[in-house]
Amino acid sequence: MSLISGLWFVLFPFIYSLTGEVLWSSIILGLMTGLFSLWSLNSKLKLKAVS
DSSP: OHHHHHHHHHHHHHHTTOOHHHHHHHHHHHHHHHHHHHHHHHHHHHHHHHO
């Protein structure tokens, strides 16, 4: 679910034309959300593999 949220924050500024400052902050926050989501998912998968 978080990965979808991250993708939304990246695509949102392009769907609705936003100002430059809002555009970059939205893209950066979206990428961070997506990366943290993937990192968390990877940690959970490694934890399952160990146990």
